[in-house]
Amino acid sequence: MSISFSQYCTAILVIILLGFVRSYIYKFLFIRDVTIQDYSFFGYHAAGSQGGDRCREINDMRRRKRVGDCSPPYPNCWYAVGESDQVKQGQIKEVYALGHELIVWRGYSDKIFVSGAYCPHLGAHIGTGGTVVGADCIRCPFHHWSFNGSTDGKVHHIPYTQGKVPDSVKLTMWTSTEASGSIWIWYHADKEEPSYYPRDLEQIRNGEWVCKATASNTVTCHFQEIPENAADVSHLNALHGDKVSPAFARRKSEPLPCLRWEFIRHVFSATWKKKEDPTRKHEYYFDGTHHIELFKKWKLFPRELHGRNVGPSQSFLHFDTIFGKAVLVITVTPQEPHLQLVTQKIYASRWFPQIIANIAMRTQQDQFQRDIGVWNRKMYIANPPLVKEDMHIKEFRRYMLQFYSKSSLPCQYKLKLEKGLLDF
Known part of the structure; x- marks a missing residue:
């Protein structure tokens, strides 16, 4: 039986395709997911839409951005x-x-x-x-x-x-x-000794839990905007509720409307509170629930969320799965005023399925992109008009006062923009 040249080429292409698919599936099933993304261009939907230079238009938008009366860029922590x-x-x-x-x-x-x-x-x-x-x-x-x-x-x-x-x-x-x-x-503007220490989770320290997935993102906003997000519980259902996107759709640009669904949505409820113990005044807690709502009738995958911040730069979000407990650890580090490096890591048992950790991180990244699109463009309002349901924001800003001192550096963002140091 003879094989034609076209059949031979088809067989070769099928083998190559199966190799790529197998490699991707193996990686997703068994290899720790590591994502490093520059998200500083999120939120600039209009840039380049009329055929102009996208990078130049983003830089122009940044220069026009109103920063607002923001706090010093580097809290003492x-x-x-x-x-x-x-x-x-x-x-x-x-x-x-x-x-x-x-x-x-x-x-x-x-x-x-x-x-x-x-x-x-x-x-x-x-x-x-x-x-x-x-x-x-x-x-x-x-x-x-x-x-x-x-x-x-x-x-x-x-x-x-x-x-x-x-x-x-x-x-x-x-x-x-x-x-x-x-x-x-x-870091302390007055060179004072540490007033607290970051939390050292026992399961991570003794090796019981290992890092299963990692994501590092750069964001152009004031440092305080990111931890304040936990206290702003009212934004959860507004920004993160509808239009669930597939966790598998890794995107390097703005989220695509065609990948969003209307018949399924996230539903959140949450509370935020400070630690009453005066020796742990640097901590606050986030407690909430989450489920998937299908066709506005059925509640799927209900779960409880328990978060804890130790200072404004370290946060833990504990969650349970049928495969065991896990924790999302988030750290925020200013590289310079209005340029933050946010690192997110999922820790769990060595036997925790890698595919579950990868899906969880990609789902988290999908949600995180929505916040970034807002943070990159928003102006900080020092005295916002708040309704009763927004009172956690006011409490959070009072909490943040302990991390600033008279010697804290003023916000240098406008100066940086004038010198062109934040160009895309």
Whole structure:
């Protein structure tokens, strides 16, 4: 039996197609989903719609944006600057946060350190070619000056001098710790010591739970807009209720209307409250319920949601499934005024089905995109007209006052725009 050339080509194409499908299915079923997306262009529907340059029009819209009378850009709190499992012993990682170039390194003592990236000798960037030496030291690639993280970044060794090592020369060290799988730095405008510490979830610390899915997104808004979202319970059914989108439809642009359904919707109810304990005044709680409503008649998949914020930059959303418990951990870190890095991670047992974690994260990302489209374009209103159902917003803003001080930096967003530093 002879095979024609067209049949041969068809067979080859089918094999290739089956290989792609198998690879995708295997990845979705068994491989941890990692998404890194720049969502700073969400919300600019009109840009480029008339055939113009989309990037230029987005930048023009940003320059026209009214920022409002917003709070200082960097609250006094802890900020996540990396993942613990991504910085092994002897490794260095570059980080940009709070308007600073930073480096994170782990000494051979297994202790984590965070410092300014520039060598105080002649300004070399230690993240480019620097090495970890000894238990807790890092060495600059330019002249091999080494600095000890355990002695507040002081010079430890200068290989070519016989004189005294200057005690006054040192790296700019940041107070750091590790908690719930992340590396944290403490920021305070008045250089005060930490007033609290990030929550270190026991199941993550002892390895009982592992990271099953990760998403990192950049957003152009004020820092406070993101944690305030939990207190704004009235927006849930308005913005997140109708038009459920498929979790599998990963999109790199604006959500497409044709992928949205009207016969099925999310239904939420929620409350927000501060912790009454004065020793834990930095915490607040979010409790709610959620179900899927089909044809406005049937309630499907009811579940309870329990959230907890430890400071404004770390939040936990616990949820139960038929496969076991899981938690969504969200961290918010300002890279500069009105530019936030939001990282979301799902932790669960090693035996928790990977496909369930991937679906949960993609569903979360679909919902998160809706918030981002609003945040990127909205103006901050310091004294908004609130109705009774909006009172949690007022309570949240009172809660946030504890994280600002007289020395907190003013909002620099308008200055940044004038200098063109936030161009797309």
